[in-house]
Amino acid sequence: MRSENSNRIRVAVPVPLREPLTYRVPRSIRGEVQAGVRVLVPLQVRKAVGYVLGEAGDEGPRDLKDVLDVLDPEPVFPESMVPFFEWLADYYLYPVGRLIEGALPGGLTAGPPRRARLTEKGMRYLDRLPYRCEERDLLQWLRDHPEGRPPVPHSKVLELEKEGLLRLERPAPRRLPGPTTERFVRIREGLDLHSFLNSGEKPLRARDERAFLEAVARQGSVAVRELRARFPTMAYLVRKWRKKGILEVLERASYRNPAGEILRPVPVPEKLYGQQERALGEISSRLKRGGFCAFLLHGVTGSGKTEVYYRAALRALEAGRQVIVMVPEIALAVYMEGIFRSRLGDRVTLYHSALGGAERRDQWIRMARGDVDLVVGARSAVFAPFDRLGLIIVDEEHDESYKQEDGIRYHARDAAVMRAKMAHAVVVLGSGTPSVQSVHNGLTGRYRLISMPHRIEKRPPPQVEVVNMKDLPPDAEGRGMISPVLREALARNLEQGFQSMLFLNRRGYHRLFVCPSCGKSVQCPNCDVALTHHFHGEALVCHYCGFSAPARMLCPHCSCGRLRSYGFGTEKLESGLAGLFPEARVARMDADSTRRKGSAMEILKRFGTGQIDILVGTQMITKGFDFPRVTLVGIVSADLSLAFPDFRAAERTFQILSQVAGRAGRGENKGRVIIQTFNPDHYAVQAAVAHDYKTFLEKELGLREELGYPPFRHLACLTFLGNSEGRTETFAELVGRGIREILAGWRKRGSQIQILGPVESPVGRLKGKYRRQILLKARNSGLMRHLILSVEERYGRRPEARGVRLIVDVDPYQMT
Template sequence: MSHFVDLILPLPLEKRFTYSITYEEAQFIKKGMRLAVQFGKNRIYTGIVADIHQNPPEVYEAKPIHQILDEKPLITREQLKFWEWISQYYLCAEGDVMRAALPGAFLLESESVVKLSKDVDIEDVILNDEEYLVIEALQRQSSMKIQEIESLLDRKKVLPVINKLVEKQLVDLNQEIYEQFKPKEERYVKLNPAYEAESEMHRILDELSRAPKQREVLLTYFSLTARSKKPLKVKTLVKEAGASSAIVKGLLNKKILVEFYEEIDRVQFQGDIGNHEIKLNEFQQKTFEEVKTNFEEDKVCLLHGVTSSGKTEIYIRLIEEVVNQGKQALYLLPEIALTTQLIRRLQDYFGEKVVVYHSKYSVNERVEVFKHVRENDQKGKIVIGARSCIFLPFKNLGLIVVDEEHESTFKQFDPAPRYHARDAAVVLANLFQAQIILGSATPSIESYFNANHSKYALVELKRRFGNVHMPEVEVVDIKTAHRKKKMKGHFSERLIEEIRASLMEQEQVILFQNRRGFSPILECNTCGHSPQCPNCDVSLTYHSHNNQLRCHYCGYHIAMQHQCMACSSSEISTKGFGTEQVEAELKALFPKHKIARMDQDTTRGKHAYEKIIEAFENHETDILVGTQMLTKGLDFRKVSLVGIMNADNLLNFPDFRAHERSFQLMLQVAGRAGRTQKRGKVLIQSYNPNHQIIQQVSTGDYEAMYKEQLEERYQYQYPPYYRLIRLTVKCRDFSKTNEAAQWLAMALENVFDRNVLGPEFPPVARIRNEYYKNILIKIPVKQSLGKTKQVIHRVLNSYKAIGAFRSARVIVNVDPQ
C-alpha cells in the first residue's frame, strides 16, 4: 500500500501538495515535521507535514520527498489547526501563514549554484563578453550563486547566459540547500586531564619559567578555577590575566590547556529577580476577583481600566497563577516600544522565565525563542512581544493578555496573512482552552459592543492607582491665538507658559505630534508647485536632519530644493509641521534643556527604543517629542504636562474610525501625565475647540463617545453591526486597474447587490508606481460569513481565469482596520 503526505509549502498556493513516501518513512514521519521537497522544475522547498494518508492525488503523479529535516515535529497540532483557521478566515493561502509563522531559518530553500564543469578546455569555445566574464569569475572561485552572477553582470535576467554555458557543457547548475540557523557558541578552556595531579602541575609551572607570560596566564587560570568550579571562558581568562589570545593559543598548542565549545543563548536575562510582592489595592483586588470569576465561566474578559489604574499588576498576578500551574502565558503588546519598559517589570518578578519575540530580533535570536517555547522549558514560560507572537509553538498555553487591545497596530497590513492579532488570540485561546483578557483604557468599539451584548465579560477599574486624580484637560483655541498674534511658531503662549512652569519645578514634558519629519509640504509662493514623489501620489516630506525631501511610502528621496523645480523662484516655504520641526522650535525656545525625539526616524536600531525611554526615565531628558509611539502604556513618573500640538489632523481623516481613533489616541497620550500624587495637566491645541470628540476627551467621557459613534455606525452600516471585506486591485497600468476593478465590482454586485461599495481610489491612489482601487463589501449580521467568503472565492477564481487581468493583482483584506 502506498503512503502519501500532504505538505504546506511556503508559497501562495491554494491547496496543499501531495508527495509519496515509503513505508519506512511513513512510520517515522509525523504531522508538523519539515520535509525538503522538489517543487517546480528544480527548486527545493521546505514543506510542513499537514496530513499523512494513503490516497494518491487525482490530477498529478506524486513525487517522492527529497529528505526529512526534523527528528520530531517542529509545529504542534494546535498550530496547524490555528494556521488552517487563519487561512480560511482571512482568505489567504496556508503557505502565506507558514511564511509569517516560522523564523526564516526554518524555511530552507535551495539556491541555484553554478560550478565549472570538470575537464573543460575553454580555449576552443567561442564566448561572448558576458559568458567570458562568468567563466573568468568561476576560475577564481569554485562556485557562484545566481544572485552573485546577477551583480557581476549588473543585470536581472542572467539565466539565458547560464543556459548557454550549460549547453556548451562549460558549467553545471546545482541545487544546494542552506541551513540558516547557527547556534551561538562560547569558547572555553580547561586544564589537560594529564596535568591535574599536583606533582604534574608543579612540573609544568617549572617548565614554563622560560615563558613568563604563559606561566602568568596558567597561574591566573588556577586562581579563577579555584574560586568557581564552572568552566572558564577564553575571553574571561584573557581579560583577567591581562594577556593576549596569542599567549592562550601557545598553551593550547603545548596541550597544557584544552579548548571546547558550548552552545549559549543569544538572548539572556542578566540581573537579579527582585523580591517583590505584588500588593493590590482594594479596587485592583476586587477587579482581580471579578476577572477570576469570569475565567471560571470560560469567558473572554474585557478589562476597561482608566490610564494608570494599575492594570499591569493585575496581569502579573494572573500570569503568576498560570505559571505556578506549569502552563505558559502570552503577553501581547501593540508596539515594540512598549516591550522595553514591560520586560524590565516582568523580569523583576519572573527572571529568565520571560522571553521576548519581535521583528527587531535577528533570525537566530527568534529561532532560540521558538525552540524554548516549543520545549516548554523554564525559559519559554512567559512570552512578551508584538503581534507575531501568536504563531509561536505553545505546548500548554494557559493565559493570553492582550494589552492596549484597541490599537490598530495589532492588524497586519502587508504581506498576507492580513490577520488581526487580538481576534486571532481569542481563537488561539479557545484552541488551548486558555483564559484570555483584553485590557485598555479606551476599548475598541467592537470589543465594548461585544461586552455589552454578553459575548465578552466586562470588568471595570475606574480609579487610578494610589487615588491619583485624572489629569486636568485644557483646550487651547489656536485659531484665535493666530488671529491675536499670540503664537510662537506652532506653540501657543499658554503651552509655552505651562512648559516653562513644569521645567521650573524639575518636571518633565511630553509633546505629541502625529507626523514625523520637519514639514509634510514644500510649496513655491510664486507658482504654488510642491515637489511630488515620482512613484507615489504624495508630496515629499522635508527632513531637516539630513536636508532631504523624502517619500514616506516608497523611500524615494532628493536633496532639499532651494529653488522651485517648476518656475525656479527662490521663494519656497514649508507648510504643516512634523516632530522634527517641533524639536527645532523647542531647542530655540528652551536652549538650556535637553530635548529628545521619538519617531520612526530615531528608533531604527534594535536598542534605539530602550535608549530613548531609559534616558527619559532617568531624567536625562526634559522634553520628549514624539508620534503615537508615546501614547501607549508607557509609565513615566515625573511627567506633569502633556501637550497635543494639533488635534485637527487626527480628526479630519477619511475613515469611519477616525473619530474613535482620535479619542483613543488623545486620551491615551493624556494618560501619560500626572501618574504620581501631583495632578497632571494636558493641553490640546486645536483650530476647532468645540468639536464633540475634543470635548469628550476633555471630560474623559468614553461612554458618550461610544454611544455617539455606535449610533453613526448603525446609521451608515459599519462594524460592529456589519462585517467588512475590502478587495484592492493593484496594477502598474492605470486603465487596466480601472477595468479589472469595474469587472470585479460588477461580479460582486450581481450577488451582494447594494452591499458593495466602489470601486473607488483610496486617498493615496498610487504607491511605488502601482495604482490601487478599492471595493468594499458589507456583510449584514444575519448573512453567513462562511458562505459570503465562498462566493468571493468563486468570483476571484473566475477573475483569475481572465487573461487580460493577469497583471492586476487582487488583495483581500478581511476586517480591514
C-alpha cells in the same frame, strides 16, 4: 502525528495555493515524518520546502509524488498550531504555506532567493522609471549585483517576480540550524574541592590558582570566556587541572540573548488594590478551572494593569502552562520584557520582527523546545510555538499596530483570541481605551468585562485644558505650533524640575512645499502625496515610497526657485522648543530618530533617568510607558487624526488623546494636559477631555449602526494595483460588475452584502502603482469570503487581469 503507517501526508508549500498538497511518504522515512517538520518535495519541475500539517485521508488521487527528504529531526512548530494556521489562512484568504513561511523566523523558512536576476522586461521597465525612486533604486541594485541577495523584504521580491521583472534562483534547502555552542568548566562530579584544597597533597603554584578553583566551584559551571576575562593564566590552569582529573570541560548550546533593558527598577507592591484583586481573582479563577475564556480588562491609564498581567502570568506558569504577552510597539515590548525578566529571570524571552535573523531563530527554537515559558513581543509573538499555552495577554488591545498591513493582513488581537480558543487557554485583552468592537463583544457576551476605573494610590486623573486655536489671531505667535498657554506651562514645568511630553503625530520639518508662482505643491513622482521636508539631510521625502529630492530644488511644474514651506512636523517642533527654551534638554522620538537598533531604548532610558526635560514624539510615546516625573503633556494638534477619511477617525482621536493624557501625573505630583485643537466641540475631543468613555461609546455605536460599519457589519477591501491606469481601472470595473451579477444571482443571500465602488483609492497612486478599490459590507463574514473566492476563481485568469494585482484585506484598518 507520528506513525510509521502514515503514507499520505498534507504538506503546505509556500506558493499561491489555497489548499495544502498531498504527498506519499516512502517507507524508508515514515518514522521521521511528523506534523511541524519541514520536508523537501517535488513541485512541478523543481524542488520545494514544505511544512507537514498532518496525515491525509485515503480518498483522492493514487498517483502521488514522493516526499524526497525530511529536513528536521524535530518539529519547527507544534502540531497543536496546525488548526490555528489553517483558520488564519481561511479567514484572511491567504495561502497556508505562505502564511506559515511568514510566521517562521528566517533560517526555518523555505529560504529567500540566493540570486535575483533582471529579465528583459525588467530591463525595459527600469529604463522608463523616474529618477530617484525606490523601485528604480532596487532594480538598479539587482542589475548591478546579480550575485547578491536582494536588500529588501522577500515579499517585495516576490511581487517583482510575479510581474515578470526578475527571475529568482533559490538556494538548496537547509536543515534546521542548531544553536552555537560554548565551552564550560566545572569541578569533576563527586569531588569535594574544599577537602582537596586543605589536604595539601597538590601544591598550588600558579598565581590565583586557589581563587580560580574556588570561583569554578562556587558557580557550579563557568563559561571559558568568562574565566579568560578574570584569570590571565586561564588556559594553563584548565589544562593542568583537567589533566589531574579535578576539572571537566563540556560544551553546551548557547543561544543569542535579545533581552531588553530594564529602564528602572519596578518595585513589587506588597499588596494589590481592591480593583486589582478583583480583576486578578476573576482571571485566576478561570485559569484554575481551565478552558477558554476571553476577558476585556478596561482599566484607565495608571490603574495598575501591568501588575495584574504579571500576577496572572505567574499563576499560569505555576500551573505548568506557557504565556504570551503582546504589546503594540517594539520599544514597548523591550520595556515590558525587562519588567517581566526582572522578576522571572531566564524563563522570559523577547520576540519581535526587529531582532536579527539569528536572534529570532534562536528564540524560536528555545520556545519550540520548551526552554522558556513566557514570551513578550509585538504582533508576531502570537505565533510563538508553545504547546502548553495557558494564557495570552494583549496589552493596548485597541492599537491599530496589531493589524498587519502587508503580506497576510491579519489582526494579531483577533488571532490571539482564536489561538487561545483552540488551545483551551485564557486571553486577556487590556486597554485604557478599548476598541469599540471589543466593548461590543463584551456587551453581547462574547467577552467577559472587567473594570478598573481608578488610578492606583487614589491619584486623580490629570487636569485637561483645551486651547481653541481658532481663538488666536491669525498672526499670533504660536498659532500654528505652540500656543502661549502651552509655552507658559512648559516654562513653569522646567522651573519646577519636572518633565514634559509633547505629542505630534507627523514626522519631518515642514509638511509641504508650495510654489507661489503656479500654486502647486511639490508631489512625489511615484505617489499622489506631497513630499515632506526633513531638515536633517535637507531632503524632501515621500513617507510612502521613500523617494527623496534635494530641499533646495526648483518647482518641478514651472521651474520657479522660490518654494514656500507650510505646516510642521516633529523635527520643526523639536527645533522650535530648543529656540524657546535654550537651557532645556529636548529630544525627539519618532520613526526617523529611532532607525538605529537600540536607539529607542536609549532615548527612553535617558528620559527615565531625568537626562531629558522635554520629549517630543509621535504615537511611539503614547503607549504604556510609566515615567513618574512627567507632570505635563501637550497635544500639539489634536485634529490630525480627525482629518482621515475613515469611519474610525473619531475612535482613533479619542484613544490617542486619552492615551497621551494618561502619561501625565503617574507619580506623586498631579498631572496637567493641554490639548490644542481647531475642533474643540467634536464629541471625541469633548469625551477625552471629560475622561468620559461611556458617552463616547454610546455616540459612536449609534453612528456605526446607522451607517452599517463594524461591529454591526463585516468589511473587506479589494485593492487593485497596476502600472497602467487604464488596465487597473478596466479590471476593477470588470470585477465590480461581476460582484453585482453574483449578488443578483444569489437573490436573498445577495441582499446581505453591499458593494461600494470601484473607486480611486484615497491615494490614487502609490509606489508607482495606480490604485482602485472596492469595499464590501456584509452581515455574515463567511458569505462575504465565499463571494471573494468566487470572484478570484472567475476573474483571476482573465486577460484583463494581466499586469494588475488584486489584494484582499479582510477587516481592513488602513484603506488609503
